[in-house]
Amino acid sequence: MISMLLGLLLAPLLTGVINRVKAFFAGRRGRPLFQLYWDLARLVRKHMVLSRTTTPVFLLGPALSLASLVTGLALVPLGGPALLFFPGDLLVLLGLLALVRFATVLAAMDTGSSFEGMGGSREVAIGALAEPGMFLALAVLVVQTRAVSLSEMWAHRSLDLWNSAGLVLALVGVALFLLLLSESCRIPVDDPNTHLELTMIHEVMVLDHSGPALAAVEYASSLKMWIGAALISSLLFPFHTGSAGLDLLAGVAVVFLVALAVGLVESTSARLSMLRVPQFVGLSSALSLLALFLVIR
Amino acid sequence: MLLAGMLLSGAILVLGGLSAGVLARRHAQRAVVLAVGANVLAAGLGLLVALLTLLTGASQMTVLPWSVPMGTLALRLDPLAAFFAVPTLLVSGLAAVYGRGYLAGKGPSSWLWFNLMVASLLGVLLSADGLLFLLCWEAMSVTSFLLVILEDERAEVRHAGQVYLVATHLGTAFLMVLFLVVSPGAESLAFPRAGTLPPTLAGLAFVLGLVGFGTKAGFVPAHVWLPEAHPAAPSHVSAFLSGVILKSGVYGLLRVVTWAQEPSDWWGWVLVLTGLVSGVLGVVFALAQHDLKRLLACHSVENLGIIALGLGLGLLGLTGGSPLAAALGLGGGLLHVWNHAWFKSLLFMGAGALGKATGSLQIEAAGGLLRRMPGTGGAFLVGSAAISGLPPFNGFVSEFLVFMAALELLRSVHPLAGVAGLGGLALISGLAVACFAKVCGVVFLGEPRSPGAEKATETRQAMLVPMLLLAALCLLIGVAAPLVIGILDAPLGQLAAGAHLAPVRGSLGWLAALGGLVLLAGLALGHALSRRPSQPGMTWDCGYSRPTARMQYTAASFAGPLTEMFSFVLPVRRHGKPVEGLFPAAAEHHGEVPDPFNQRLYEPLFRGLMRFSLRVRAFQHGEVQLYLLYIVVALIALFIWEAL
Numbered sequence: 001m002i003s004m005l006l007g008l009l010l011a012p013l014l015t016g017v018i019n020r021v022k023a024f025f026a027g028r029r030g031r032p033l034f035q036l037y038w039d040l041a042r043l044v045r046k047h048m049v050l051s052r053t054t055t056p057v058f059l060l061g062p063a064l065s066l067a068s069l070v071t072g073l074a075l076v077p078l079g080g081p082a083l084l085f086f087p088g089d090l091l092v093l094l095g096l097l098a099l100v101r102f103a104t105v106l107a108a109m110d111t112g113s114s115f116e117g118m119g120g121s122r123e124v125a126i127g128a129l130a131e132p133g134m135f136l137a138l139a140v141l142v143v144q145t146r147a148v149s150l151s152e153m154w155a156h157r158s159l160d161l162w163n164s165a166g167l168v169l170a171l172v173g174v175a176l177f178l179l180l181l182s183e184s185c186r187i188p189v190d191d192p193n194t195h196l197e198l199t200m201i202h203e204v205m206v207l208d209h210s211g212p213a214l215a216a217v218e219y220a221s222s223l224k225m226w227i228g229a230a231l232i233s234s235l236l237f238p239f240h241t242g243s244a245g246l247d248l249l250a251g252v253a254v255v256f257l258v259a260l261a262v263g264l265v266e267s268t269s270a271r272l273s274m275l276r277v278p279q280f281v282g283l284s285s286a287l288s289l290l291a292l293f294l295v296i297r
Numbered sequence: 298m299l300l301a302g303m304l305l306s307g308a309i310l311v312l313g314g315l316s317a318g319v320l321a322r323r324h325a326q327r328a329v330v331l332a333v334g335a336n337v338l339a340a341g342l343g344l345l346v347a348l349l350t351l352l353t354g355a356s357q358m359t360v361l362p363w364s365v366p367m368g369t370l371a372l373r374l375d376p377l378a379a380f381f382a383v384p385t386l387l388v389s390g391l392a393a394v395y396g397r398g399y400l401a402g403k404g405p406s407s408w409l410w411f412n413l414m415v416a417s418l419l420g421v422l423l424s425a426d427g428l429l430f431l432l433c434w435e436a437m438s439v440t441s442f443l444l445v446i447l448e449d450e451r452a453e454v455r456h457a458g459q460v461y462l463v464a465t466h467l468g469t470a471f472l473m474v475l476f477l478v479v480s481p482g483a484e485s486l487a488f489p490r491a492g493t494l495p496p497t498l499a500g501l502a503f504v505l506g507l508v509g510f511g512t513k514a515g516f517v518p519a520h521v522w523l524p525e526a527h528p529a530a531p532s533h534v535s536a537f538l539s540g541v542i543l544k545s546g547v548y549g550l551l552r553v554v555t556w557a558q559e560p561s562d563w564w565g566w567v568l569v570l571t572g573l574v575s576g577v578l579g580v581v582f583a584l585a586q587h588d589l590k591r592l593l594a595c596h597s598v599e600n601l602g603i604i605a606l607g608l609g610l611g612l613l614g615l616t617g618g619s620p621l622a623a624a625l626g627l628g629g630g631l632l633h634v635w636n637h638a639w640f641k642s643l644l645f646m647g648a649g650a651l652g653k654a655t656g657s658l659q660i661e662a663a664g665g666l667l668r669r670m671p672g673t674g675g676a677f678l679v680g681s682a683a684i685s686g687l688p689p690f691n692g693f694v695s696e697f698l699v700f701m702a703a704l705e706l707l708r709s710v711h712p713l714a715g716v717a718g719l720g721g722l723a724l725i726s727g728l729a730v731a732c733f734a735k736v737c738g739v740v741f742l743g744e745p746r747s748p749g750a751e752k753a754t755e756t757r758q759a760m761l762v763p764m765l766l767l768a769a770l771c772l773l774i775g776v777a778a779p780l781v782i783g784i785l786d787a788p789l790g791q792l793a794a795g796a797h798l799a800p801v802r803g804s805l806g807w808l809a810a811l812g813g814l815v816l817l818a819g820l821a822l823g824h825a826l827s828r829r830p831s832q833p834g835m836t837w838d839c840g841y842s843r844p845t846a847r848m849q850y851t852a853a854s855f856a857g858p859l860t861e862m863f864s865f866v867l868p869v870r871r872h873g874k875p876v877e878g879l880f881p882a883a884a885e886h887h888g889e890v891p892d893p894f895n896q897r898l899y900e901p902l903f904r905g906l907m908r909f910s911l912r913v914r915a916f917q918h919g920e921v922q923l924y925l926l927y928i929v930v931a932l933i934a935l936f937i938w939e940a941l
Contacts, residue, residue, distance in 0.1 A: 117850020
């Protein structure tokens with residue numbers, strides 16, 4: 001419960017951390033850490049402009065995305081078992097992420113804009129490749145821990161596992177990190193700061209959303225990143241301290257370390273050409289497959 | 298009692314159909330009402346019987362006197378047959394109501410064929426005798442052929458009908474051999490008892506069944522007839538063909554599996570492989586289609602692939618000694634049989650309504666239809682989310698079960714199959730999301746791309762109500778999943794003794810609750826957003842202030858990145874006049890994607906067959922002297938044979 005509340009509360013901070021890291025590398029002071037919170041508060045109070053082309057689908061997109069991600073957050077363990085856990089909860093989480101994708105793309109197509117159609121097209125193409133990656137990465141952990149629930153996997157992580165199968169876990173970690181980059185639309189797949197519609201993926205899909213709807217979109221994206229980082233933290237970080245509070249603290253700290261790593265990648269690497277992105281996303285599946293063949297034997 | 302009820306339901310169908318056929322000339326109106334009424338009545342009665350059979354797990358058999366050589370009129374209603382009878386009757390009833398609106402008085406005599414088609418499928422499900430089965434099977438094939446070619450004034454419909462007829466008979470040829478091989482005695486073609494076929498014979502039966510029934514089910518590479526035949530038929534028939542008739546192939550294959558003493562390992566592997574290939578290729582072909590009904594037909598190949606994948610994983614669980622994996626895989630495959638029946642017939646009905654309203658089935662000519670046809674559009678959106686396997690709809694439940702089967706195999710007996718199932722199904726569902734985002738986005742959202750789409754209005758009520766009912770069913774199975782799977786236990790028991798889905802009931806409960814919660818919360822939040830102050834504007838197009846409908850992203854461009862990625866199985870044929878020079882004049886571009894299996898497998902095969910036949914024809918000269926010579930030569934050859 002507390003970990004879920006922390007997620008809801010701290011998710012927008014991840015963007016702030018990433019931006020600060022990027023600013024540091026660029027030699028700038030950068031935006032305030034809490035900038036996204038102020039942005040969200042401002043957006044919620046604003047009026048919306050709705051294109052005359054749109055239907056209710058346009059607002060349902062962000063609404064369903066936000067609802068799915070808040071619900072999905074309840075399934076993610078962090079510093080303790082998740083609020084809800086049951087055999088197969090990982091499948092439900094991935095199903096909800098697919099729903100987010102579908103809803104976002106349809107809301108984009110609803111505007112009839114050629115740019116948003118283009119963004120949707122890229123999003124579903126990348127998503128179709130990312131989906132096997134996510135399933136296969138989690139499959140490795142299923143084989144390793146014999147558990148089919150995220151919280152159970154969290155309970156099974158240990159230093160012994162790293163000692164006996166460190167290579168496999170490292171491969172999974174890299175695969176999950178690559179997926180985090182592509183799913184939360186960061187460099188090298190997508191650039192959240194680009195100003196040219198033609199080169200965008202996620203940002204172009206929400207060009208027409210404004211006011212509270214845009215706030216929902218922004219908040220949903222930060223929740224999505226939180227979920228990804230929390231999965232990496234709770235499935236791979238091996239230390240149990242014994243105290244629930246310390247565990248939670250360590251888990252959250254790792255989440256922010258992941259954000260730091262995202263910032264590092266963003267500062268030090270260039271964006272891939274759109275034609276190379278499928279290879280990048282496919283790489284995560286390849287790494288997970290390699291890990292699977294190592295553990296299955 | 299139950300069996301009699303089901304037979305009565307079949308009799309109502311036949312009577313309704315026959316009287317419609319008789320009355321069609323003089324009293325067309327009355328004939329249609331009779332036939333449709335018979336469908337609805339038969340559906341009501343038959344559904345009751347089938348659900349009772351499923352809940353009680355009862356099995357009833359009767360043998361009636363029949364003077365046909367080698368045949369016995371053996372009929373049996375067991376949970377497996379009842380399970381397949383449910384979509385048969387429900388979809389036929391709804392499709393009939395829809396079809397009355399769709400045909401709008403045209404072709405009243407076609408109802409004879411429609412009713413006979415449904416009745417003969419019931420016959421297929423009830424037969425317990427090879428000869429009776431084949432008779433019903435043929436009746437089903439021929440009546441559905443007659444319905445496919447209903448609009449035979451169009452050349453492509455005639456071509457589709459021909460392809461369908463050839464394919465279905467090639468499949469039936471294998472079934473004839475199958476029943477000859479498995480029949481217990483020389484003088485009878487009765488079905489063998491469940492669990493009696495020894496391994497070698499059962500293996501042979503499985504291969505024959507896979508080819509024969511697989512052709513009907515549309516497994517790759519025997520799928521090529523499907524994207525031809527289903528779009529050619531009128532939409533209510535397409536709905537029934539894709540939603541239900543394909544499943545008769547699955548039913549037949551499962552029936553063969555029940556005969557075996559013990560299924561072998563390799564059956565599961567073969568089914569998993571078939572399922573993966575059909576699933577991935579089906580959805581990839583669909584991505585490249587621009588005719589809505591053709592696209593939906595390709596998705597049937599994909600969904601039958603998911604069914605085969607589930608059944609294959611289940612069989613592997615069964616032979617590997619993991620009853621939970623067996624229950625999950627077989628249960629997921631079976632549930633997907635139902636689910637696909639609901640959403641695919643819904644989508645075909647939606648496509649028909651769309652074609653009626655806009656005059657075209659071309660995706661690129663549609664657009665903005667959700668505003669103009671909110672009922673049809675809403676139902677179509679629900680069907681799309683369901684077929685893409687998204688929560689909280691029914692497709693997600695059956696895919697969840699198949700995924701769980703893969704996870705179960707992964708951590709127990711067949712990890713490799715688990716990996717294949719998991720990765721494959723994930724890819725399939727990711728691609729399905731892409732394909733239906735394309736369809737919904739281009740067809741229902743945005744601005745209309747043609748005058749036809751601009752003038753479209755909501756479809757008539759007779760066509761709308763069946764779609765809304767099916768959409769409600771898609772949601773209902775999604776949010777009542779833990780209750781629905783109780784129905785699977787009886788047919789599951791016939792496939793794998795003692796297999797049941799009780800262990801995942803808790804998970805399904807959470808899945809349903811969370812899915813329902815997301816939907817409710819999303820709708821509430823969307824409503825709250827729409828109440829916020831807003832002002833109308835125009836779509837942002839980079840500062841360009843006169844956007845037109847033609848500037849929207851097209852379906853071909855939307856699918857472009859993925860069709861490029863899979864270009865090794867999608868031979869795109871491009872022609873037209875490219876843009877040339879500094880001041881280009883008119884240019885055009887056409888692209889189509891022929892089925893690679895047609896191009897590389899069947900066309901050469903049939904060409905070779907033709908060449909061979911032409912050569913053999915040289916023997917048939919028409920001159921009596923030559924024939925006498927053949928006889929003499931044959932006699933001499935026989936003498937020599939004897940002398941040796």
